[in-house]
Structure formats: structure tokens, C-alpha cells
Amino acid sequence: MSKKFYLYSALIAFIIVAPFAFPDFKTQLATVWLMIIVALTWDMTGGQMGYNSLGNITFYGTGMYVAAVVAIALVYDVGEYNNAFGGGIYVFTNQQYFLGLILGTVAAGLFCSLIAVVIGFITFGLRGPYFAIGTLGVAIAAGELVSNWDWVGGGQGIALPVFPGDYDVGKVMFYFLFAGTGVILFVFAKWLYSTRFGAAINAIRDDEEKAEAMGIHTLQYKLAAWAIAAFFVGVAGAISAFQLIHFEPLETAYQTINLGIFMVVCVLLGGAGTLWGPVVGAILFHVFKEVTWNYLLGWQWVALGALIVVTVVYFQGGVVGWVMDKYPQWFGLSRVAEDVSEDEQS
Amino acid sequence: MEQFVSNFGLLLEFPVVNLKIVLDGIMIGALFALAAYGLALVWGVMNVKNLAQGDFVIGGGYICWWLTQMGVPALIGVPVAFILMAGIGWIIYILMIRPILDRDLFTTLLATFGLAIIMAQLLNLLFGSDTQSVDLGYDTLYFLDGFIDVPIAKLLGVLMAGALALGVILFMKFSRMGQAIRATAQDARAARVLGINTDKVYAFTWSLNAAICGAAGAIIVMVWVIQPFYGITHSVRAFVIVTAAGLGNLPGVIAAGLGIGVLEQYGAHIFGIGYQQAIAVILLLLVLIYRLSQQRRVRQSLR
Numbered sequence: 001m002s003k004k005f006y007l008y009s010a011l012i013a014f015i016i017v018a019p020f021a022f023p024d025f026k027t028q029l030a031t032v033w034l035m036i037i038v039a040l041t042w043d044m045t046g047g048q049m050g051y052n053s054l055g056n057i058t059f060y061g062t063g064m065y066v067a068a069v070v071a072i073a074l075v076y077d078v079g080e081y082n083n084a085f086g087g088g089i090y091v092f093t094n095q096q097y098f099l100g101l102i103l104g105t106v107a108a109g110l111f112c113s114l115i116a117v118v119i120g121f122i123t124f125g126l127r128g129p130y131f132a133i134g135t136l137g138v139a140i141a142a143g144e145l146v147s148n149w150d151w152v153g154g155g156q157g158i159a160l161p162v163f164p165g166d167y168d169v170g171k172v173m174f175y176f177l178f179a180g181t182g183v184i185l186f187v188f189a190k191w192l193y194s195t196r197f198g199a200a201i202n203a204i205r206d207d208e209e210k211a212e213a214m215g216i217h218t219l220q221y222k223l224a225a226w227a228i229a230a231f232f233v234g235v236a237g238a239i240s241a242f243q244l245i246h247f248e249p250l251e252t253a254y255q256t257i258n259l260g261i262f263m264v265v266c267v268l269l270g271g272a273g274t275l276w277g278p279v280v281g282a283i284l285f286h287v288f289k290e291v292t293w294n295y296l297l298g299w300q301w302v303a304l305g306a307l308i309v310v311t312v313v314y315f316q317g318g319v320v321g322w323v324m325d326k327y328p329q330w331f332g333l334s335r336v337a338e339d340v341s342e343d344e345q346s
Numbered sequence: 347m348e349q350f351v352s353n354f355g356l357l358l359e360f361p362v363v364n365l366k367i368v369l370d371g372i373m374i375g376a377l378f379a380l381a382a383y384g385l386a387l388v389w390g391v392m393n394v395k396n397l398a399q400g401d402f403v404i405g406g407g408y409i410c411w412w413l414t415q416m417g418v419p420a421l422i423g424v425p426v427a428f429i430l431m432a433g434i435g436w437i438i439y440i441l442m443i444r445p446i447l448d449r450d451l452f453t454t455l456l457a458t459f460g461l462a463i464i465m466a467q468l469l470n471l472l473f474g475s476d477t478q479s480v481d482l483g484y485d486t487l488y489f490l491d492g493f494i495d496v497p498i499a500k501l502l503g504v505l506m507a508g509a510l511a512l513g514v515i516l517f518m519k520f521s522r523m524g525q526a527i528r529a530t531a532q533d534a535r536a537a538r539v540l541g542i543n544t545d546k547v548y549a550f551t552w553s554l555n556a557a558i559c560g561a562a563g564a565i566i567v568m569v570w571v572i573q574p575f576y577g578i579t580h581s582v583r584a585f586v587i588v589t590a591a592g593l594g595n596l597p598g599v600i601a602a603g604l605g606i607g608v609l610e611q612y613g614a615h616i617f618g619i620g621y622q623q624a625i626a627v628i629l630l631l632l633v634l635i636y637r638l639s640q641q642r643r644v645r646q647s648l649r
Contacts, residue, residue, distance in 0.1 A: 052452040056457075125638040129395050129451040133585060134634045137627045140582075144624030257463065257578075264456060301467035308460030312453055313442050 003214045015183065019175045021143045026171040030243065032286045033178035037236045038259065039278035040268035041229035042115075046264065047272035048193065050205030051124070055135025058142050058259030059230040061253035062115060063108035065146065070098025070107045071242075077079025082153040092161040105238040112234025113227040117332050128210075136256065143254025155250025160238055160241060174243040181239065185232050190275055193227075201225050205273075261308070262289075269311050269317030280319050353616045362416045362493045367611045375502045375607020376507045380602045381580060382587035383511065384555035390593040391531040391551045394443060397449060397458040399559060400580025401465035406431050406560025407567035408469055408574075411478050420568055422504060427564035429556045435556025447548065462577060466537050469574040476572040480592055492583065503569040510561055514554075515596065529593040579623050586630045589637060 019026045029061040037058065045051045072081050075096050092100070123134045163170030192198055200221050203211040211216050237253070247253050251290045253262075263287065270281020286305075313317075317325060324331055357364055384400050396402075406526060409430050410423030418426075438461065481640050484498035518524035529537040530547045537542050586606055591598030607628060613625035 050456075122635060122638075124480065126634060129455045130589075132452060132455055133395075134631065136427060137582070137630045137634070141624055141627040141631065144621065144627070148621065148624075249466055261459065261463075298471060302464050302471070305460045305462075305464035305467060309457055312460060313445050313455040316449070316453070337356070 002021065009106045014181075015179050023168075026168075026175050029244075030171070030175040030178045030288065032283055033175070033182045033259055034236055034240060035262065035282035036279050037181050037185055037232055037285050038337075039179065039270070039282040040182075041262040042234045043267045043272060043274075044189065044201075044229045045222075045226055046278070047267055047274070048198065048280055049201040049222065049239040050208075051222065051226075052128075052132045052264070053226075054256075054260060054264065055119075055139035056229065056233055056263060057254060057256055058119070058139045059116065059233040059294040060237040060240070061139075061143060061146070061249070061255075061258060063112050063160070063234030064153055064241035064247055064253045065099075065112045066108040066234070067104030067238030067241045068166070068247075069152060070104040070161055071097075072158075074100050074103065079151045082151065082156075082158060090161075092164070094164045097161055097164050101242055101294040102241075105235055108238035108274045109231040109235040112230040113133070116230030117223050118225045120226045121219075124219060124222045124226075136260075139254055139256050139260060143250050143256065145288045146254065147249035155249065157246060158241075159246040159253065162245055163242070167324075174239060177239045178236070181232065181235055184272075186275075186279070187321075193275060198220070199222070220237065265308050265311060267318075268316070269307075269318055269321070271320030271324070274318075274324070277318050277320040284317050284319065349618075357615070360493075366494045368608050369496065369617055370613035372604050373504050373607070375604035376504045377562050377569075378567050378580075378583050378587060378607055379603025379605075380507050380511060381485070381559050382584040382591075382599050382603050383514070384558040384562075385584040386588045386591075386593055386595075386599055387527075387558075388551055388555045389588060391450070391527055392443075392447060392548050394447070394454045394458070394552075395585075396555070397455060397581050398462040398465060398577070399555075399584045400577035400582070401462045402435070402556050402559035402577075403429060403465045403563035403566065403580045404572050404574065404577045405434070405465060406563030407572035408478070409475055409560065410561075410564035410567050411480055411572070412473070414480050420482055423480075423567075424561050424564040427560040431563075432553040432557035432561025434472060434560075434572070435550065435553040436549060439552040443552055444545070444548070462581065466574050466577050473574065474558070475574055477573040478567065480568050482568055489494075499570070499649070500569045503565045503580055506565050507562065510558065511600075514558060523547075524551060536636030579626055582626050582630055583624075586626065586633055590633045 019028055024030065038060065042053065042056050045056075045095075063301060069078055072078050073091060076090055096338055119135070119138055123131060123138065126134045146152060153159060163173070200211070200216050202220050203214070204221060208218055209306055241247055244252065251258075264283040265280045266285045268281070269285055270279065271277030288307060289304065292300040296303050315322075359366075363645075381399055381403050384402075387397060388394050388396055396407045406427035409427040410420060412425060413423045414420045442457055442461065443454075446457055482499040482502070484502070484644040486495050486497045487501075488495050490557075518528060521573055526537070527546050527550070529540070529542060530544050534544050563572065583606060587599055590605075591602040606626075609629060610622065614622055617625070
């Protein structure tokens with residue numbers, strides 16, 4: 001039993017106990033997990049593969065809508081349901097609710113993977129900032145189109161059924177849904193980065209032409225990495241949809257300038273291209289956001305923009321990058337071996 | 347859907363409507379071209395892709411609007427916005443652009459995005475989230491039995507935009523600083539070797555861009571409306587224009603600017619004003635895909 005084993009056991013124990021130990025913060029903790037999920041998935045293409053997407057929020061919004069439509073379509077006609085806007089005549093039994101939740105979440109993940117491949121096929125020819133702008137364009141366009149689509153509720157959005165049962169139990173359930181997805185994603189990412197796949201996407205980041213010359217089918221790897229990221233973002237979006245009960249297209253689902261940028265800031269704050277960076281960054285960012293939202297009311301957005309600018313301009317390595325630079329021995333690195341610092345840490 | 351078709355049918359039935367749409371598009375497109383020219387300038391010289399471009403425009407617009415609220419004639423707002431935005435741009439350059447000049451492009455993109463958020467929110471806090479515009483109080487000219495209306499204010503706006511563009515072009519061509527900017531754009535290192543203070547050139551270019559945007563915004567507030575969060579749409583438009591035209595292609599920027607103005611007017615006519623932002627973004631995607639297909643051809647021929 002190594003030191004690491006105890007560390008991870010303690011972490012898991014903390015994750016399980018957290019919602020009961022801090023009962024007032026259940027929703028906050030769930031949101032932290034949401035941030036961790038989107039940050040980790042963003043880092044998969046952004047930090048590890050060097051393709052900085054500003055449009056991953058597309059999958060979050062699409063996941064929300066797919067899950068909601070699937071859950072409603074199992075029982076009612078979607079168009080009529082959305083016209084009534086969650087009026088009282090539509091009742092969901094317990095069984096229908098949970099079936100909708102499970103099927104909707106899975107469908108959301110798979111559908112998002114699919115559209116990631118389709119969008120990626122078009123946008124992955126774009127390099128560097130063009131890719132970022134192109135994907136941002138996709139996200140904005142998707143939001144605008146959905147908000148003009150009456151079948152899914154148009155600009156009003158969709159109102160989903162409420163969790164059947166105690167309100168507090170629902171909160172705990174959504175916490176564990178997010179936490180479970182987050183833990184699975186973390187373990188999966190840790191494994192993925194240790195495989196040939198991880199090496200290949202790192203090679204794409206470092207020099208795409210050389211990687212291609214070495215026989216790596218870059219497009220396939222890029223599509224696969226983005227599809228994986230999209231799957232988890234879609235799942236997170238689906239869970240959010242059920243947690244929020246009501247969501248609308250521009251402010252909640254395709255919230256380009258909120259969550260869409262937050263995830264990037266989380267990663268940069270924590271340290272891009274590292275496994276722990278997005279996790280640390282997401283937690284720090286959420287704390288910062290909540291503090292500013294509570295104590296700097298009215299100025300919170302300015303503070304947030306300032307955080308983005310300061311992080312990006314003056315603090316590029318992020319927290320984990322800074323620690324790694326300061327105490328390389330913690331990561332099994334030596335101070336001189338700069339070029340291995342990204343890949344060798346565990 | 348039927349509504350779109352009937353709107354489209356209207357265009358065929360009354361050809362004169364087309365003329366009105368094209369005129370409107372050209373008048374507003376001239377202002378888009380101005381902001382896009384500023385973007386092409388910083389992009390070409392400093393290799394910074396400025397996502398806060400639209401917010402500079404809106405910032406200039408609010409300066410002009412605020413001056414008219416204070417009782418100053420609106421036309422004076424244009425030069426004032428030009429000068430004030432130059433100053434603000436210079437401060438921004440010192441604080442956040444200079445440290446990231448050598449970094450990778452995504453860094454500059456994200457930093458300017460943060461700047462865009464700060465500017466939009468500050469404007470929102472200072473002036474509120476209502477749409478604002480300045481009424482110059484001029485008449486409207488009517489042609490062809492009143493089918494075509496040309497407000498004199500818009501005409502004046504186009505003329506001012508043209509004058510400003512001409513001024514900037516002449517400045518770039520003949521002044522000492524303009525020559526230094528062009529030399530730096532061609533080869534920054536060689537320019538430095540030949541004794542050009544590139545840091546000063548960068549600072550000046552960035553301020554000039556902010557100033558051009560500010561003046562454009564001051565004109566936009568007279569002929570159109572502004573709102574603190576309209577900046578991002580203007581940024582997207584500027585990107586569409588510059589990506590479509592290419593860097594350092596001034597006639598291309600003007601043509602693309604007028605073109606996107608006309609296309610947006612057509613889109614607004616057929617699909618309704620609600621799709622305006624979506625249309626700008628979809629145009630961007632189309633241009634990117636077109637550019638991509640061009641690249642693919644180059645890559646194929648190299649194989």
C-alpha cells in the first residue's frame with residue numbers, strides 16, 4: 001500500500017462525505033464537479049492536443065437539449081409539450097422520470113460525440129486561433145438557431161419535470177451524478193494520457209506536421225479526442241438540464257461567454273496540459289466566482305474579465321505549472337528535464 | 347418557413363426593394379469596413395487577433411452618445427471619440443498587450459476576449475443596458491416615389507467614414523510613422539536593425555486601431571443603435587471581413603465590408619432581425635470553410 005493509495009482513498013472518501021458534511025453547499029459542490037468535468041474535457045483538446053476550442057459549450061447545450069427532448073419524447077409529443085411550456089397537464093411518473101434521465105443522458109453523450117465528429121471534420125483543418133474562432137462561431141450559431149426553433153421551445157427554452165421525491169434527496173443525487181461522471185472522466189483521462197493515444201495527441205500539439213510525417217493519422221486522433229471530450233460534456237449538460245429543471249437557449253444552454261469561457265479560464269488558472277491542473281483550476285475558479293458574485297455584486301463580471309486577463313497575461317503556467325516549476329521533485333522530475341515535464345507526471 | 351419564402355418573393359416582385367437593401371447595406375458596411383481595417387492593421391503588424399475590436403467600436407459610440415447628453419454637438423463626438431479611444435488603447439497596450447506580444451496566438455485571443463468582457467461590462471455599469479442612438483435631426487431624402495429613403499445622417503456617416511479611411515491610408519503611405527509601421531509589418535527584426543523603435547510602433551498601431559474603432563463607433567451611434575453587448579457581433583463581423591479579404595488587402599477589406607453589410611441586410615429582410623447575429627456568425631463559418639478548401643487545394647498540389 002503506497003502513499004498514493006491512501007491519498008486517493010482519502011480523496012474518494014472526501015468526495016462521498018462532502019455533500020453530507022456541508023449540507024448547505026450541495027448545489028455548489030455539484031457545480032464544482034461540473035466545472036471540473038468541462039475543464040478536464042477542454043484540456044483534452046486544448047492542453048494536451050493544442051487545439052484551443054472556444055466552442056465546447058456547443059456540446060453542453062446540445063447535451064441539455066438532447067436529454068430533454070429524449071426524456072419528453074418517451075412520454076409526450078415534444079412540440080405540444082414545449083408549446084404548453086411545462087403546463088400542469090403533463091405528468092411524469094417516477095419510472096418515466098428516471099428512464100428519461102438515464103436514456104437522455106446516454107443519448108446526449110452519444111449525440112454530442114457524433115456532432116463533434118461532424119463539426120471536427122470541418123473545423124480541424126483550421127489551425128491555432130482560426131480553430132478557436134471557428135468553434136466559437138459554431139457555438140454562437142448553434143445557440144441562435146436553437147433559440148429560433150419553436151419545436152424545442154424557441155427562446156423560452158424547455159421546462160423539464162421536477163425530481164420526484166424529496167428536494168434534498170434530489171440535490172444529493174445530482175451531486176453524485178456529477179461526481180461520478182467527474183471521477184470516471186478523471187480516471188479515464190489519467191489512463192488515456194498514459195497510452196499511445198496520449199502520446200499521439202501530445203505529438204500533435206508539439207508539431208503537427210512532424211507527427212503526420214511520423215505516420216500518425218492526425219485527423220483521426222483529433223476527431224477521437226474531441227469526440228471523447230464531447231461525450232463527457234454532453235453527459236454533464238444532460239445532468240445539468242435535469243438539475244436546473246428549466247433552461248433556455250442563450251443564457252443557460254449555449255452560454256458562450258459564461259461557461260464556454262469559464263472552462264478555458266479554469267484550465268489556464270490550474271495549468272494547461274497537466275492532469276491535475278484543470279481540477280485545481282476549476283475549484284479555485286469556482287471559489288473566486290462565488291466570492292465575487294456574493295461580495296462584488298454588479299462588478300462581478302468586471303472582476304472575472306480581470307481574472308482572465310491577469311491569468312492569461314501574467315500567470316501563464318497556472319497553479320500546477322507554477323508548483324511543478326518550483327518543486328519538480330514532487331512530480332518525479334528533475335529541474336533540468338524541461339521537455340519531459342508535460343508527459344511524465346502522474 | 348412560409349414567411350421566409352414570402353419575404354423572398356417580395357424581393358422578386360418589387361425589384362426596387364433590392365435597391366433599398368443594397369443601399370442600406372453599403373451605408374452600414376462602410377462602417378464595418380472601417381473597424382475591419384483596424385483589425386487588419388493590428389493583425390498584420392503585431393500579429394494580435396483582437397477580439398475586443400467590437401467593444402472599442404461600442405466604446406467610441408458611448409463616448410459620442412455621452413457627449414451629446416452633455417449638450418455637445420454630435421459631430422464633435424467623432425474626433426473626441428477618436429482621441430479618447432487612442433488614449434484608452436495606449437493604456438491597454440501598456441497593461442496587457444505588450445506582455446503577451448511574443449506569446450502564442452491563442453493567448454492573445456483569450457486575453458483580448460477577457461478585455462472584451464471587461465469593456466462590455468464596464469459600459470453596462472456606466473450607461474445601462476438600453477440601446478442608445480443619437481438623432482442628428484436631419485431630413486430624409488426620398489427617391490422613386492418614396493420607395494427608397496436615404497437619411498442624410500447616414501449619407502453623412504458614409505462620407506465621414508470615407509474621409510477617415512482616406513486619412514488613415516494617406517497617413518500610412520506618406521508619414522514617417524506610417525512607413526515605420528509598414529516596415530515593421532514586413533519584417534520586425536529587420537526594422538529593429540534599421541533603427542525603428544518597434545515597441546513604439548506597436549504601441550502606436552494599437553492606439554491607432556482603437557482610435558479608428560472609436561471614430562467608427564461614434565458614427566455608428568448616429569446612424570444606427572449601440573448597446574453594451576453589441577461589441578461581440580462587431581468583432582465577429584470584423585473577423586469575417588478580414589478573413590475573407592486577407593491581410594494587407596485594402597480594396598478587399600472595403601469590398602468585403604460592403605459585401606457583408608449588404609448580405610446582412612438581405613438576411614435581416616428574409617429571415618427577420620432576430621437572426622442578425624446568427625447570420626454574421628454563419629458567414630464567418632462559410633468564409634473559414636472556403637479558406638480551408640483553398641488550403642486543401644494547396645496541400646494537394648504539394649503532394
